[in-house]
Amino acid sequence: MPDAIFAEPRLARIYDAVDDDRSDLDAYLAMADEFSARSVLDIGCGTGTLACLLALRGRDVTGADPAEASLDVARSKPGAGRVRWLHTAAADLPTLRVELAVMTGNVAQVFLTDEDWVAALAAARRTLRPGGRLVFETRDPAREAWRDWDQTRRRLDIPGAGPVETWTELTGVDESLVSFRTTFAFKSDGATLTSDSTLRFRDRDELTSSLTAAGLTIDEVRDAPDRPGLEFVFITRRPFI
Ligand SMILES: C[S@@+](CC[C@H](N)C(=O)[O-])C[C@H]1O[C@@H](n2cnc3c(N)ncnc32)[C@H](O)[C@@H]1O
Numbered sequence: 001m002p003d004a005i006f007a008e009p010r011l012a013r014i015y016d017a018v019d020d021d022r023s024d025l026d027a028y029l030a031m032a033d034e035f036s037a038r039s040v041l042d043i044g045c046g047t048g049t050l051a052c053l054l055a056l057r058g059r060d061v062t063g064a065d066p067a068e069a070s071l072d073v074a075r076s077k078p079g080a081g082r083v084r085w086l087h088t089a090a091a092d093l094p095t096l097r098v099e100l101a102v103m104t105g106n107v108a109q110v111f112l113t114d115e116d117w118v119a120a121l122a123a124a125r126r127t128l129r130p131g132g133r134l135v136f137e138t139r140d141p142a143r144e145a146w147r148d149w150d151q152t153r154r155r156l157d158i159p160g161a162g163p164v165e166t167w168t169e170l171t172g173v174d175e176s177l178v179s180f181r182t183t184f185a186f187k188s189d190g191a192t193l194t195s196d197s198t199l200r201f202r203d204r205d206e207l208t209s210s211l212t213a214a215g216l217t218i219d220e221v222r223d224a225p226d227r228p229g230l231e232f233v234f235i236t237r238r239p240f241i
Contacts, residue, residue: 039060044110045085
């Protein structure tokens with residue numbers, strides 16, 4: 001079950017305004033070019049920003065997400081008509097033959113248990129043609145990004161929604177699991193909505209062994225150019241044999 005921030009329609013509709021700096025996606029657009037990927041699957045595509053940008057650049061694009069409310073936002077964007085949208089969790093993806101599958105926005109961290117992660121990787125592998133790549137990012141646990149998440153209060157004026165105050169509180173750190181609550185106070189009608197999230201932080205060794213066990217080879221681990229030193233960006237590949 002996706003978090004309310006993705007699955008609750010009123011929150012999904014303001015997601016892009018709250019998270020409005022998408023310079024993180026530039027690296028993925030560049031990698032689609034670098035790998036000459038004609039077909040791209042965006043796993044956990046959310047509100048579909050990357051999927052639509054890739055489709056407008058002439059790629060054959062599929063966007064998949066279990067949050068229908070986020071897909072509804074995605075379907076309204078320029079280029080959305082050229083994207084095939086799948087309402088599905090990663091583990092239930094159909095077999096495809098894409099050249100590139102991506103997970104942006106730290107989607108890899110939503111898989112909390114080993115079983116969920118293994119199932120997601122197995123399904124992602126099945127979506128790739130032999131030689132196809134799975135590229136994803138995940139935060140380096142050593143950088144303890146959650147230390148900056150508490151009490152960041154912002155007031156935004158969002159077209160269609162009006163003024164919204166939003167803040168995040170850290171609610172728990174339990175080994176590799178970090179939980180937090182984000183609150184959205186809509187000033188137009190006084191409604192206050194909350195979204196509770198938990199993310200799993202896997203270290204590089206754990207990621208390497210799980211990818212290898214899933215039958216994916218690791219070509220490279222890069223930095224995220226917009227978040228230097230904070231993320232692992234894994235470039236993996238389904239082998240030809
Ligand atoms: C932080 S958002 C990132 C969305 C998008 N990739 C982006 O960069 O804007 C995480 C996304 O993961 C999706 N998600 C949650 N559980 C999932 C699952 N089991 N399989 C695939 N996606 C999932 C959520 O619905 C949400 O859209």
